[in-house]
Amino acid sequence: MNLLESEVGLMIEKIVDAIDIETTLLCKDEEDAKNTAVQYLKSLGFNDVDVVFVEHNGFAARIRLRAYVFRPGDRYAWIFGGDAR
Amino acid sequence: MLSLGVLGTAKNTGKTTTLNALLKCLSGKSIAITSIGFDGEDLDHITGLPKPKVLIEEGSFAVTSEEAAKHSTARLHLLRRFDIRTALGSICLYRVRQAGTVILIGPHSSEDLLTVKQTLEKDMVEVFLIDGAINRIVPFQHSDFVVLAVGASRSTNLDFLLTETRIIVKMLRLPIGGKDRKLVEGLVSLEKLSSLRGERILVESPMHLLLTEDFVRLEQLLNDLDVAVMRKPELLCVTVNPCYPERRMEGYALARIDLSELARRIERELDVPCLNVMEEEERLCRIVVEKIDKQG
Amino acid sequence: MKFVLFPLDPVHDVALKMLNRELLKRGHQTILLPPDTKMEEVIEICQKEMPDFIMVSRTVGYGAAELLARFIDMLDAAGLRKKCKVVVGGKAITKELAAELGYDAGFGERTSWEEVIAYVEGGRFEREEITVKKTKKDITQGYTYEVRDSAFRELLDEISDQILAWAKDRTSLAIERTKIKEKMLEGEDLLEEYLKLCDEVVVSYFRKNVLPKKVRLITKEEKEKFERLVNRIDFNERILRHSLDKPLVFVQYGTGCPFMDAMHIKVSEAWGADGVLHFDPSWGARCEGLLEGLLAHEEDGSIITLENLKLIKSALNSSTLWCVRAHRGLNTPETVLLAARAGADLTKINMVYGSLNGGTDPERLTVDGVYALQLSARYKLPYDIPTNEELGGVPAHKAFAGMLVVAHLGVKLGARPILKPLFCYSPDVMINDYMKDNYVDYNVAKVLALRRIMDAPIWPGEPIGFMTHTEDRVQSAMTTALHAALASSLGLDAITIASTDEAYARGAITVSARIDTLRAVAEAFRFFGRARIEPTKKAEEYAENIVNGIYETLKKVAERQDFVAALYEGLFGTREEGANPGRAGRGTVRKC
Known part of the structure; x- marks a missing residue:
């Protein structure tokens, strides 16, 4: 594990539940925004992802993406330590 | 002209895949095609997953809405306009001038389907193929034959699928009855059936019985009744589709389970040919072509 | 059926x-x-x-x-x-x-x-x-600019007359440049004349093609691509106000790059902004002469050139009000001219703020300001009068006294002013505990005071809630929305709102931050509708004090019989209060 990876791991272990990413995209409609955004989140290595909010208006969409790190009932790293996952 | 419908027990049970296979099987014949729902779109309206496209050959007929015709890649020549309206334009009869994909939005009620069917009788159509929609069955009361599409998208519980298929098959095998029976028109609810216990009744079609949510109770009630139907389609075979959309956080993904055991049990226990279209297209063709040639 | x-x-x-x-x-x-x-x-x-x-x-x-x-x-x-x-x-x-x-x-x-x-x-x-069709509104419509109290009227008349008499036989490099520029815009080749009145930065740009630091030319290809993109942008207009027709909502832009500005403007329009204000880089105010051409700037503030302004204009919706600020620097009259030529609807002039907190010499800016007000009248470009000197520590009544002088002066010259009190948590407020209990009373008091003195449009800014924002997005959007609701409750004509990046200073603000505040403001308007925010009794008390304070200030200025001297001597705010007479352009006023 290089330094960067260990730091990323550390961050993930400290997250209580999820990471939200927010941005504004130029796109043709809400579906376009959702698809682009979800694909992007997946490309970052997140599997449990969702679009929390999206509002499209003509040419742009305000969007909030979510990647769950822990769901209720999971073994949380903040209880069980780094090997919880 | 013979009409042949593909009915499913849910969305994504493989109706359109079966329809496409049938189009290939019957390519030597003069075919007209329609859907009682919406066919040929790129993506499913609910799951957003890719859908099979409907490919149609030159010389065939298509019954679809004006708006749908515009979005088809097949070159369509307008022959007749029906007085049937849908959310996406009026229904028309087209002749295919050049092969391509076609989007099908056809008549969605029994009455309208019957109108279209009667009109087509006068044309040079040998086989009229009717694709189903979602889990809709009632319009098929006017079809001569049906293929039943069952699949994992309805349920991944094999026992449930088998039971459901058994009851549908059973209803489709109810005898055609005469006027000597007590006529029960329209929708036949379970309550109505239980109030008629012990009687000899005549219902319009098997479809009029199959609209209940409780198939098991329906089967039980039928043990205490003598039921016949006024009209019904003949069941040619059952197809199984092992693929189903699985709910994910961000939408749906295609998943798959093994249905070969289910197919074997349907064949053995219900005495009806059962096949997976993706793997047994030739067998489907044999069953259908044989039947149609015999009847035609 | x-x-x-x-x-x-x-x-x-x-x-x-x-x-x-x-x-x-x-x-x-x-x-x-x-x-x-x-x-x-x-x-x-x-x-x-x-x-x-x-x-x-x-x-x-x-x-x-x-x-x-x-x-x-x-x-x-x-x-x-x-x-x-x-x-x-x-x-x-x-x-x-x-x-x-x-x-x-x-x-x-x-x-x-x-x-x-x-x-x-x-x-x-x-x-x-059902699609919203927005139309451009004239914020000044229906206002008489009558000074309601004769005591105030006499003082304002006296001060204005003194300024006009003083300025009549004075001119500056900016005024002369503006006159030349007007002719150049008519097609005359007077660049050499113009450059004689400019600083070295501008001269080098024209003569040696040397660009100022962190400035670059926008290429023709970039411009064409941008225009294609902007022409394709289409959206349903929306109105943030729920059941009222006021206030109009303005956002400021000035990312440095006209393309990014235009995108911010389009997004703001799509999310309901009624108007936008152009902010130029601070160095533009301290340099004699303006550049030309399409220029991008890597830091805050978008450079004022006719080409840049026209590019912005081409991106604006027809209903969007557009203000180009001119108020504070060495190019004040020329900026009004370019704003008018580029099709702006509004400009911004305040020589009191510009000379006490904007870094321009009071004498110079007074001469330039009078000329700019004349242009504002000639081009029918209403001007707003910001009072941001409050942020430096100047008490509201002194800032307002200056604003009212500039307003009255403008009216005398045939222009139409808009009063711009700040809704803010200013140093003066902090020191005196005016907002110990709430942010409502003192802001209400400001509006009550101004309404008692003059019948003029009021547009709090820039932006509302100044110094109440933090870097937290929710808090930031919330405070802006509440201040917007207060403005709406008071029936004010317009507001300028911040983005949720208002308090963030280490980078450019984002479009998402703009959308978030616009959404929050819309929600505040929806929440309150025609319902009013009720201030406590304190508001009346504060208003009384502000009115008296304005009167005292104006009285002293009138008695001084020299507006420029009053600025230097701290009558509109002392050095202790954070008012520092600027040095840029000192000694450049000439008699003519």
Whole structure:
């Protein structure tokens, strides 16, 4: 594990539940925004992802993406330590 | 002209895949095609997953809405306009001038389907193929034959699928009855059936019985009744589709389970040919072509 | 006509209840079924009632399609399908899905009642009827600029007359440049004359093609690509105000790059902004002469050139009000000229603030300001008068005294001013604990005070809530929204709002930050509607003090009989209060 990876791991272990990413995209409609955004989140290595909010208006969409790190009932790293996952 | 419908027990049970296979099987014949729902779109309206496209050959007929015709890649020549309206334009009869994909939005009620069917009788159509929609069955009361599409998208519980298929098959095998029976028109609810216990009744079609949510109770009630139907389609075979959309956080993904055991049990226990279209297209063709040639 | 309304849902029937209300209003007969009615029962009811329409509502997810399709099958089996029209509405419903399910029509979640009514009544639904058509408003319309109290009127007259008499035989490099520029814009080749009156930075740019630091030329290709992009941008206009026609909502832009500015403007417009204000780089105020051409700047503030302004103008919606600020620097009159030529609707002039907190010499800016006000009158470009000196520590009454002088002076010259008190948590407020209990009273007091003195439009800014914002987005949007609600409650004409990045200083603000505040403001307007925010008794007390303070200030200035000297000597704010007479352009005023 290089330094960067260990730091990323550390961050993930400290997250209580999820990471939200927010941005504004130029796109043709809400579906376009959702698809682009979800694909992007997946490309970052997140599997449990969702679009929390999206509002499209003509040419742009305000969007909030979510990647769950822990769901209720999971073994949380903040209880069980780094090997919880 | 013979009409042949593909009915499913849910969305994504493989109706359109079966329809496409049938189009290939019957390519030597003069075919007209329609859907009682919406066919040929790129993506499913609910799951957003890719859908099979409907490919149609030159010389065939298509019954679809004006708006749908515009979005088809097949070159369509307008022959007749029906007085049937849908959310996406009026229904028309087209002749295919050049092969391509076609989007099908056809008549969605029994009455309208019957109108279209009667009109087509006068044309040079040998086989009229009717694709189903979602889990809709009632319009098929006017079809001569049906293929039943069952699949994992309805349920991944094999026992449930088998039971459901058994009851549908059973209803489709109810005898055609005469006027000597007590006529029960329209929708036949379970309550109505239980109030008629012990009687000899005549219902319009098997479809009029199959609209209940409780198939098991329906089967039980039928043990205490003598039921016949006024009209019904003949069941040619059952197809199984092992693929189903699985709910994910961000939408749906295609998943798959093994249905070969289910197919074997349907064949053995219900005495009806059962096949997976993706793997047994030739067998489907044999069953259908044989039947149609015999009847035609 | 007769309708059966059927919520095919265990709980939700709000949409159908609302539709029911609309249908009843229009004299239709309706049968609204409770949620969770069994489909078999619905069929029986429909068989008995024989409605013209069956309206089904249902949110579509997986599984719901089968339910909706089965309902159609049941109607079909019951022989009702061709006798009634069946309509489905709900989240995720589309026309395509309605066709697939076998319904006659389908309406999605953002459908208006008008659309459904038009469908069922067989009328044509004109979408134009419900799309918002914004029109440009004149903020100054209906105001007389009458000074309500004769005591104030006498003082303001005296001060204005003194300024005008003083400025009459004075000129500056900026005024001379403006005169030359006007001729150049008419096609005369007077660049050499112009450059004689400019600083070295401007001269080098024209003579040696040397660009100022962190400035670059925008290429023709970039401009063409940008124009293609902007021309394609299309959106439904929206109005943030809920039930009132005031206040108009303005946002500031000035990212440095006209392209990014234009994108910020388009997004702001799409999310409901009524107007935008152009902010130029601070060095532009300290340099004699203006550049030309399409220029991008890597730091805050977008460079004022006619080409840049025209590029911005080309991106603006026709209903968007556009203010180009001119108020504080060495190019004040020339900026008013370019703003007018580029098609701006408003400009910004305040020589008191500009010379006490904007870094320009008071004498110079007074001469330039008078000329700029004349241009503002000539080009019918109303000007707003910011009072941001409050942020440095100047008490509100002194800042307001200066604002009222500039307003009255403008009116005398035929221009139309807009008063701009700050809604802020200023140093003076902190020191005196005016906002110990709430942010309402003192801001209300400012408005009460100004209204008592002059009949003029009031537009708090820039931006509202100054110094209450933190870097937290929710807090930032919240404080802006609450200040916006206060402005609305006071019936003010316009507001300038910050983005949620207002307090963030280490980088450019983002479009998302703009959208978030616009959404928050819309929500505040929706929440309050015509309801009012009630200040405590303190507001009246503060207002009284501000009015008295303004009077005392004006009195001293009038008695001094020299406006410029009054600026230097701290009558509009002392050095201790953070008012520092600027040095840029000192000694450049000439007699003519």
